[in-house]
Every structure is written in C-alpha cells, then in structure tokens.
Amino acid sequence: MIGLFKIFDAHVHFYSNSYFKFLVKQKPNRADINSELRNLAAKGHIEIPGEDPIQLAKRWIDIIDKWKLERLMLFGSIPGDEESVVKAVQAFPTRFSGMFAVDPNSNTLMENAEKRLRQDKLKGILLYPSLYQIGVNDEWLYPLYNLVQEVKGIVFVHFGKLIMRPREYAGVPIVTNDAFGNPKDLIPVARKFTGLRFIIPNFGAGRWEETLEVGKQCPNVFVDTAGSNSWMTDHTTKPDLRRVLQKTIEAYSTSRILFGSDSGMLPRGYRYDIVDNQLKLAQEMRIPTPDIKKMFFENMAALVDGANS
Numbered sequence: 492m493i494g495l496f497k498i499f500d501a502h503v504h505f506y507s508n509s510y511f512k513f514l515v516k517q518k519p520n521r522a523d524i525n526s527e528l529r530n531l532a533a534k535g536h537i538e539i540p541g542e543d544p545i546q547l548a549k550r551w552i553d554i555i556d557k558w559k560l561e562r563l564m565l566f567g568s569i570p571g572d573e574e575s576v577v578k579a580v581q582a583f584p585t586r587f588s589g590m591f592a593v594d595p596n597s598n599t600l601m602e603n604a605e606k607r608l609r610q611d612k613l614k615g616i617l618l619y620p621s622l623y624q625i626g627v628n629d630e631w632l633y634p635l636y637n638l639v640q641e642v643k644g645i646v647f648v649h650f651g652k653l654i655m656r657p658r659e660y661a662g663v664p665i666v667t668n669d670a671f672g673n674p675k676d677l678i679p680v681a682r683k684f685t686g687l688r689f690i691i692p693n694f695g696a697g698r699w700e701e702t703l704e705v706g707k708q709c710p711n712v713f714v715d716t717a718g719s720n721s722w723m724t725d726h727t728t729k730p731d732l733r734r735v736l737q738k739t740i741e742a743y744s745t746s747r748i749l750f751g752s753d754s755g756m757l758p759r760g761y762r763y764d765i766v767d768n769q770l771k772l773a774q775e776m777r778i779p780t781p782d783i784k785k786m787f788f789e790n791m792a793a794l795v796d797g798a799n800s
Contacts, residue, residue: 497788498560498766499795502692502717502751505551505565505589506657507575508542514569517663527661535660538757548579552586554760561788564795566617566647567591568755573603577611588795590647592617593635595625601634608642614798615645620671621653627676640686643798648689650674651696652722656756674701681709688794690715692751694735697722706742713790714743716769717751718762732772745782749791 515527522530532539540547555563565587567576576589591607593600593616607613616639620627627648639646650672658665674695681689689712695702699722705712716736723730730738739748752765766787773783 496770496783498750499562499564499788499791500560500752500754500766501564501690501715501749501791502753503551503563503565504568504753504755505544505547505572505576505579506540506568506755506757507544507547507572508540509544509575510567510569510572511539511657511661513571514657514661514663518661519664531657531661535656535756537657537660537759540757544575544578545582547575548582548587550757551579552583555586558761558763558766560761560766561586562792563587564614564751564791565589566755567613568617570594570597573607573611573613577607577613580613589613590615590617590645592619595623595629595632595635601638604635604638608638608644614795615639615647618646618648619653620648620650620676621667621669622649622665624668624671626671628680636680636684636687640684643686644688645794645798646687646689647692648674648677649692649696650677650702651693651698652725653696654721672698674698674705677705677712678708681705681712685711687711688713690749692717693720693722693753694739697726699726699730699735699738703738703742706739706747710747712743713747713749713794714739715749715751716786718753718765732769733776736769736772737776740778745778745785746790748786749794750787 511528512524515524521527528539565576565579567573570592573591580587580589591613653667655665674691691702692715694714752762754762
C-alpha cells in the first residue's frame with residue numbers, strides 16, 4: 492500500500508541517546524546513569540542509540556527509505572533534547588522537520604524557544620498541559636504563542652490520556668492532572684491566536700467528542716491520527732477506527748487531518764502496520780484519492796513548509 496501514496500508522517504519521536512539520559516536523570520533514587528540506561532533497555536526490550544544523533548538520523552533514513560516514506564516530523568520529546576533534533580534535521584533537511592517539547596515552568600522558556608524557532612528553524616513546540624499541570628489557555632503561555640505565531644509555526648497539544656512508555660520503562664512517575672486534559676480548553680486560545688496552527692494528536696486520546704467540538708469551532712486546529720489509538724478500547728462508546736475517522740472528517744474535513752504513526756522505539760523502528768491499516772481503511776471508505784493525498788502528505792507539508800518564512 493505504501494508507495495501508492497506519498498507519506499509525510501506528522502508524529503515520530505526521535506528517541507536519542509540524550510533523550511534517555513535526560514529521562515533517567517528525572518528518576519528518584521536513581522543509580523548511575525549507565526546502569527539506569529541498561530535497566531531501561533532491558534525492561535522495555537528497547538535499544539538505546541549511540542551518542543551521535545546524526546547516526547540515529549541516518550538509521551531513520553534507511554528505515555523510511557525501506558518503507559518508501561517521503562518525510563517525517565521528528566519530535567524532541569523531552570525538554571533539553573532539542574539539539575539532537577536540530578542536528579538530525581540539519582543533516583537531512585528535505586526528509587526531516589523538527590518540533591520540541593517545552594517545560595512551561597522553565598525560567599528559560601522564551602529564551603530557548605526563540606533560539607530553536609528563529610535560529611535553528613524548528614517548526615513548532617509540543618505542549619503537555621496535564622503533565623506540566625498548566626492550562627493551555629493560561630496567559631503565562633501567551634508570549635510563547637505570540638512567538639510561534641510570528642514564525643508561522645505549529646503548536647502540538649496533547650490532551651486526553653497520556654501514555655509515555657519510555658517513562659514507564661525508566662521508572663519515572665507520570666503524574667498528570669486531568670483537569671488540564673480537555674481539548675475544549677483550546678477553543679478560546681485558537682480564537683485569540685488565529686494565525687497559529689494547533690494540532691491535537693491521537694484524535695484527542697480518549698477526549699474524542701471534545702476534539703470534534705474544537706474542530707467544528709476552530710478552523711486553525713488540526714487533528715492527527717497517530718498510533719494504535721488504544722484509547723478506543725476504553726472509550727464509553729467503543730468506536731472503531733472507521734467511525735472515528737468518518738466523524739472526524741465531518742468535523743474537520745480532510746484538509747485538517749494529518750496522518751501520524753507514533754513511531755520512535757528501536758529496534759521496532761517504523762510502525763508500518765499503522766500507515767498500512769489507515770491507508771487501506773481510507774480506500775475502503777471510498778475517500779476520494781485527492782483527499783487521501785491531503786491527509787497523508789499535503790496537509791502536513793503545507794503546515795511545515797510555511798513555517799519560519
């Protein structure tokens with residue numbers, strides 16, 4: 492199925508060596524870093540990459556060439572690991588774009604964001620409101636939104652259920668506050684910052700109906716389809732992916748839906764089954780070919796290629 496359509500995966504975690512080091516440093520009562528990394532790898536049956544992020548980037552190029560993918564949006568998934576993503580993107584600028592996670596409570600928030608967005612040309616920021624326990628509509632974030640809006644960047648906001656497997660493997664507690672996990676909190680922000688493009692991943696990760704409502708009210712909000720969408724199992728209505736996609740198209744149109752795989756872990760590599768299943772579903776649903784092209788490539792390309800201009 493891949494090869495018939497160009498793919499721009501909007502949601503790939505760049506789990507670098509320094510990502511894992513930053514992660515285990517957050518562990519309470521930790522052993523030395525190398526021991527913690529070995530334990531993490533063993534518990535998760537995952538591979539910790541070598542220290543050179545460019546080598547990791549080359550490995551991802553080999554992986555996506557195998558599956559005939561055009562482009563990836565790489566996430567720096569922990570505050571502090573921006574440099575790894577910058578180096579990967581600089582090494583392969585036609586294949587990779589980058590975004591970075593921010594700690595809204597950091598006293599260097601704006602200084603770092605200025606550097607990464609203006610100088611390093613990363614395409615946007617990742618916000619985890621429930622993890623950092625700050626509302627997406629908190630005025631503290633307005634200067635950050637203004638900055639991202641100025642560079643025509645993207646704000647990726649994770650709502651709903653937060654699953655962070657590397658943290659589980661590392662033994663780093665995931666303490667979240669569901670009071671900050673409602674996508675509808677984004678409505679006043681999206682209306683205030685109309686030049687900003689927001690992305691809600693995983694169809695809202697269990698807050699699906701709220702995500703649909705945001706899409707109906709806010710034309711500058713997009714949604715991604717990323718991952719296995721395990722939230723459907725726990726959802727009260729037990730929807731299948733066909734129903735989720737159909738209702739999301741009704742709320743957002745195919746112009747504001749972005750394909751994502753939520754890949755990142757090695758040695759698993761690229762989650763080919765995700766893109767294959769979603770492409771097959773789109774064709775079974777008789778979604779017109781031009782609309783499939785939008786969802787799987789063109790929408791994300793338009794968002795990214797207009798940033799930092």
